[in-house]
Amino acid sequence: MAEKVLMKGNEALAEAAIQAGCRLFFGYPITPQTEVSAYMAKRMPKIGGTFLQAESEVSAINMVYGAAGAGARVMTSSSSPGISLKQEGISYIVGSDLPCVIVNIVRGGPGLGGIQPAQSDYFQAVKGGGHGDYHLIVLAPSSIQELVDITQEAFDIADQYRMPVMIMGDGMLGQMMEPVEFGAKEGRKLPEKTWAACGTDGKRERNIINSLYIEAADLEKLVLERYERYKEVEKNEVKWEEYMTEDAEYIIAAYGTIARVAKTAVHALREEGIKAGLIRPITLWPFPSAAFANAAETVKGFLSVEMSMGQMVEDVRLAVNGKKPVEFFGRTGGIVPTPDEICDAVRKMKEGK
Amino acid sequence: MKRLNVVTGHFGSGKTEFALNLAMQNTGKTTIVDMDTVNPYYRTADAEGVLKSHGIGVILPRFANTNVDLPALPSEIFSVFTDKETTAVFDVGGDEDGALALGQYNRYFSEEPYEMYFIVNARRPLTREPDGVIEILREVENASHLRVTSLVNATNLGPETSAEIILEGQKVVEEVSRRTGIPVAFTAVREDIDIEALVQNPVMQLKLYIKTPF
Known part of the structure; x- marks a missing residue:
């Protein structure tokens, strides 16, 4: 195992992408994820890769579209307003069944919003964002080490299902520093990219990267096929962490750094005799609905804690399906909930307020 | 302690914690100047309350910790050069990009002797070896138009720091010192780690002021 180093989230994710074989990065700087671009700008030229600062996020995502179409491992990264700009390109990439990795280090919104951490892009990430029937695989790490591991795996997941994978962190995850280790990991066995438009050498039919279909029936058939693949993803890729849930009466649902x-709140609550636990979705899509449905059989209630006005709480409610109350506590605009505030919200729920 | 103290280093070396401790440990009138135009989070501004309650003057970039992502330094900074009674600690942004902001104050630094610390964390990816440290040290000197006068070994791995890790960094910093002729002023360690007997230079016990919310 390699020795641990201290890294900022943004740098660590850039290094993890490089170690996963990503040699193309197209982006446009935006706080709080600019260090991703800065790191790529320094490292890519030294390892035969390409870092390109596009003239806008719209260009950057279309460069990703092109590189992915040629079969390359490619990544782009931005923060909330920049990700909004990329939505058209993301929809086209999905419509062409191309793999890539897109990072959103979320900040406060809407509009230009602010530069402090937020989770208010949950809906955008898991419920569309771009147009059309589609899903992104959305991964939400909560530590720098997990960010590294998830980033490396994200490229394999994208290639396996020919889908864009979004890594969703918040500004805190991008900016904080923690010890990390880059281990040589065994990658997945992946199918050859026989669909890539990378030159025929006159030996095969040419591949066409396209998202336009003239006949409605053709388009429907393709979307239906895509949704068959989504079923596979839902079967194989759901990930979550349970923390002190075995005897829990109240479950907090939280992802990313807020988990x-x-x-900390779970520990404080247990000290005062309230049996609290945590379910932390690691994949936001596919959502770990089964974990919540199972817990609903035994617990008294759920509290979704988010840096938003309440977005993931809707998926928790769908999973719990009315069996138990699902409450919400959140801060927004760049404010991070404190353990005390979370404890208060659980106490209130217990008292039935 | 000299009157003008400049804390530089590579990005993520632990400059801010060192600068805060240097200011807190000084007796007499002290002002800390946050000149970090690089980092949006985890900065001196986070410790403004505790600094002020200790009677330490705090000069922050006008929009620090707000949503205005603008690296503007306040004109108030000039006051520490004219008020000769105050000891000033400058917390400079990382790498040469952060050090660039010092250039405009060059004429003041040429008027009186200053201390410029260069903080080293040998567990950061680009400064594992003496070569990497010296490369960034020279870049910082060139950008700031100032000379580094003291090295600080602040090697750490966050919560996983051990005496062993600090001593491994000490070797790197001592080699940098041998090659550059710049003395090692301190080994800066979290206060619960005792390495006093294991290094030749003074040890600075660090109280950590910048915290995550968990």
């Missing part, structure tokens, strides 16, 4: 704030 760590929630863990």
Whole structure:
């Protein structure tokens, strides 16, 4: 195992992408993820890769579209307003069944919003964002080490299902520093990219990268096929963490860095005799609905804690399906909930307020 | 301690914690100047309350910790050069990009002796070896138009720091010192780690002021 180093989230994810074989990065700087671009700009030329600062996020995502179409491992990264700009390109990439990795280090919104951490892009990430019937695979790490591991795996997942994978962190995850280790990981066995438009050498029919279909029936057939693949993803890729849930009466649902704030709250609540636990979705799509449905059989209630006005809470409610109350506590605009605030919200729920 | 103290280093070396401790440990009138125009989060501004309650003057970039992502330094900074009673600690942004902001104050630094610390964390990817440290040290000197006068070994791995890791960094910093002729002023360690007997230079016990919310 390699020795641990201290890294900022943004740098660590850039290095993880490089180690996963990503040699093309197209982006446009935006706080709080600019260090991704800065790191790529320094490293890519040294390893025979290409870093290109596009003139806008719209260009960057279309460069990703092109590179992915040629079969390359490619990544782009931005923060909320930049990800909004990329939505058209994301929809085209999905419509052409291309793999790529897109990083959103979320900041406060809407509009230009602010530069402090937020989770208010959940709907955009898991419920569309771009147009059309589609899903992205959305991964939400909560530590820098998990960010590294997830980034490396994201490229394999994207290639396996020919889908864009979004890594969703918040500004805190991008900016904080933690010890990390880059281990040589065994990758997945992946199918050859026989669909890539990378030159025929006159030996095969040419491949066409396209998302336009003249006949409605053709388009429907393709979307239906895509949804068959989504079923596979839902079967194989759901990930979550359960923390002190075995005897829990109240379950906090939280993802990303807020799950760590929630863990502190779980400990504080248990000290005062309230049996609290945490379910932390690691994949936001596919959502770990089964984990919540199972817990609903035994617990008294759920509290979704988010840095938003309440977005993931809708998926928790769908999973719990009315069996138990699902409450919400959140801060927004760049404010991070404190353990005390979370404890208060759980106490209130317990008292039935 | 000299009157003008400049804390530089590579990005993520632990400059801010060192600068905060340097200011907190000084007796007499002290002002800390946050000149970090690089980092949007985790900065001196986070410790403004505790600094002020200790009577330390705090000069922050006008929009620090707000949503205005604008690296503007306040004109108030000039006051520490004219008020000769105050000891000033400058917390400079990382790498040469952060050090560039010092250039405009060059004429003041040429008027009186200053201390310029260069903080080293040998567990950061680009400064594992003496070569990497010296490369960034020279870049910082060139960008700031100032000379580094003291090295600080602040090697750490966040919560996983051990005496062993600090001593491994000490070797790197001592080699940098041998090659550059710049003395090692301190080994800066979290206060619960005791390495006093294991290094030749003074040890600075660090209280950590910048915290995550969990």
